[in-house]
Amino acid sequence: MIRIILVDDHAVVRNGYRRLLDAEPGLQVVGEAGSADEANSLILHTEADVALVDLSLRGSSGIEAIRGMLLRQPKLKILVLSMHDGASHITQALRSGALGYLTKYCEPADVIDGIRRIACGKRVFSPEIAQVLAEEAIDGDGALAHLTPREFEVLRMLAHGESAIRIASSMHVSPKTVLNYLSLIRQKLDADSDFKLLHLAARHGLVDIHHALGA
Amino acid sequence: MIRIILVDDHAVVRNGYRRLLDAEPGLQVVGEAGSADEANSLILHTEADVALVDLSLRGSSGIEAIRGMLLRQPKLKILVLSMHDGASHITQALRSGALGYLTKYCEPADVIDGIRRIACGKRVFSPEIAQVLAEEAIDGDGALAHLTPREFEVLRMLAHGESAIRIASSMHVSPKTVLNYLSLIRQKLDADSDFKLLHLAARHGLVDIHHALGA
DNA sequence: GAAAATCCGGGAAAAACTCCCGGTTTGCCG
DNA sequence: CGGCAAACCGGGAGTTTTTCCCGGATTTTC
Numbered sequence: 001m002i003r004i005i006l007v008d009d010h011a012v013v014r015n016g017y018r019r020l021l022d023a024e025p026g027l028q029v030v031g032e033a034g035s036a037d038e039a040n041s042l043i044l045h046t047e048a049d050v051a052l053v054d055l056s057l058r059g060s061s062g063i064e065a066i067r068g069m070l071l072r073q074p075k076l077k078i079l080v081l082s083m084h085d086g087a088s089h090i091t092q093a094l095r096s097g098a099l100g101y102l103t104k105y106c107e108p109a110d111v112i113d114g115i116r117r118i119a120c121g122k123r124v125f126s127p128e129i130a131q132v133l134a135e136e137a138i139d140g141d142g143a144l145a146h147l148t149p150r151e152f153e154v155l156r157m158l159a160h161g162e163s164a165i166r167i168a169s170s171m172h173v174s175p176k177t178v179l180n181y182l183s184l185i186r187q188k189l190d191a192d193s194d195f196k197l198l199h200l201a202a203r204h205g206l207v208d209i210h211h212a213l214g215a
Numbered sequence: 216m217i218r219i220i221l222v223d224d225h226a227v228v229r230n231g232y233r234r235l236l237d238a239e240p241g242l243q244v245v246g247e248a249g250s251a252d253e254a255n256s257l258i259l260h261t262e263a264d265v266a267l268v269d270l271s272l273r274g275s276s277g278i279e280a281i282r283g284m285l286l287r288q289p290k291l292k293i294l295v296l297s298m299h300d301g302a303s304h305i306t307q308a309l310r311s312g313a314l315g316y317l318t319k320y321c322e323p324a325d326v327i328d329g330i331r332r333i334a335c336g337k338r339v340f341s342p343e344i345a346q347v348l349a350e351e352a353i354d355g356d357g358a359l360a361h362l363t364p365r366e367f368e369v370l371r372m373l374a375h376g377e378s379a380i381r382i383a384s385s386m387h388v389s390p391k392t393v394l395n396y397l398s399l400i401r402q403k404l405d406a407d408s409d410f411k412l413l414h415l416a417a418r419h420g421l422v423d424i425h426h427a428l429g430a
Numbered sequence: 431g432a433a434a435a436t437c438c439g440g441g442a443a444a445a446a447c448t449c450c451c452g453g454t455t456t457g458c459c460g
Numbered sequence: 461c462g463g464c465a466a467a468c469c470g471g472g473a474g475t476t477t478t479t480c481c482c483g484g485a486t487t488t489t490c
Contacts, residue, residue, distance in 0.1 A: 009320065010228075010319050010320070011322070011323055012228065012231040012232055012235055012319075012323055012326075013225075013227065013228055013231055014231075015231045015234060015235065016227040016228055016229075016230040016231030016232075016234070017227055017231075019230060019231070019234055020227060020230065056298075058320060083271075083298070104225050104227075105224065105225070105273060107226070108226055108227055111227075148435085148436060148437085149436090150436075150437065150438095151436095158410070159410070161408060161410040161411065161414070163407070163408060164477095173437085173438065173439085174438075174439055174440095176438085176439055176440070177437080177438050177439055179477080179478070179479090180438080180439075180478095180479090180480095181437095181438095182478085183478065183479055183480080186478090186479095187479090192378060193376060193377075193378055194409035194410070194413075195373070195374065195375075195376040195409070195413060196376055198409075198410065198413060199376065363466085363467055363468085364467085365467075365468065365469095366467095379446090388468085388469065388470085389469075389470055389471090391469085391470055391471070392468080392469050392470055394446080394447070394448090395447095395448090395449095395469080395470075396468095396469095397447085398447065398448060398449080401447095401448095402448090
């Protein structure tokens with residue numbers, strides 16, 4: 001019997017999964033959490049084999065939930081179920097210890113199959129996710145990798161809408177230095193437009209698009 | 216008895232709502248659709264009072280589903296249930312004929328209550344949504360409103376990452392003209408940074424953030 | 431320790447942007 | 461029909477930003 005806990009901030013979605021999974025022989029939902037905090041406390045007094053977690057929790061991120069749960073229960077197998085197929089979400093989740101990643105568009109049967117395979121320690125990915133991972137691999141770590149820490153910092157602040165001058169004073173350096181960094185960044189990232197810069201920053205999780213751009 | 220149809224591309228979510236609503240006295244789910252096309256054909260051979268629709272359908276948009284269904288069944292009351300609280304989504308949905316708009320973060324009880332009120336012809340909004348609508352109202356139609364069609368076009372292309380020169384050739388005008396437009400746009404929108412420009416463009420639906428930025 | 435990379439900023443040329451201008455076209459209203 | 465306002469289009473000059481080059485100080489790496 002595979003014991004499952006659900007981490008998702010939509011009660012209705014949790015209900016749907018509970019109903020789906022409990023109906024399946026060999027699977028049993030033993031707990032639900034609506035936030036990272038709830039997940040962390042749940043894991044302490046529940047014996048679970050697999051956690052199904054949604055990345056976009058309210059308040060805290062699903063990433064936190066993953067880290068917290070693994071800290072308390074290292075043998076837990078984590079399968080991410082997310083709406084998002086952006087590179088940053090995927091790599092962050094995997095680096096945090098998730099074993100698999102499915103988009104919410106996959107069929108219920110795929111989820112069930114995925115859970116069974118995750119429980120055996122296998123990795124599970126939706127086709128779209130595998131695609132994104134492949135592209136990332138080809139990119140060779142992603143373009144942002146060759147940025148120096150300082151350059152990275154500048155880019156992050158820029159993506160948050162700060163002006164060069166504000167960045168400079170915040171970093172306690174001359175505005176000229178920041179401008180020089182920006183020049184280098186544009187060059188390294190092959191970004192001819194500010195849009196492209198923002199694009200790359202967003203893809204790599206430097207800025208929370210949904211919050212920052214309000215979409 | 217209020218007859219309800221569910222439009223959402225996640226089978227599990229539909230299941231969750233069906234379970235939730237059928238358990239409620241006076242409510243009954245009479246059909247489900249996973250896409251705008253399915254919704255349109257479903258509405259033809261089903262008598263429904265209320266449609267619960269998710270905006271982010273795969274392929275087609277939920278907006279299309281709303282328009283299609285209202286075309287075939289003008290008396291249908293539509294309640295949008297969406298993850299997104301961006302101004303563009305909300306106004307588009309309402310302009311397309313939706314009567315209410317709830318975020319998926321609200322409680323199941325709120326959804327049930329919302330359905331009952333929508334069925335009576337009342338409008339229903341989550342607090343966050345009401346907030347956004349209020350801000351829009353204060354903005355006075357949104358800053359983008361004073362842009363001329365041509366300026367709007369330039370902004371849209373810019374938001375898609377095109378350079379000024381490419382925009383110019385695409386519009387069959389001189390690059391200088393495009394630069395002048397850009398100048399005006401920045402002025403009208405009070406945007407001191409390109410980031411702010413993108414921010415505004417995104418909020419008003421000129422660019423699909425999730426797709427364009429791959430997040 | 432030496433070598434390499436990073437951090438930091440100056441200066442000058444090049445590119446981009448702003449602001450102002452005038453001409454043309456379009457649509458509206460007295 | 462004759463203004464008239466708004467939008468469309470682009471030139472020119474001045475200002476600002478960006479780029480590209482430089483060299484020295486500091487840190488990391490082998």
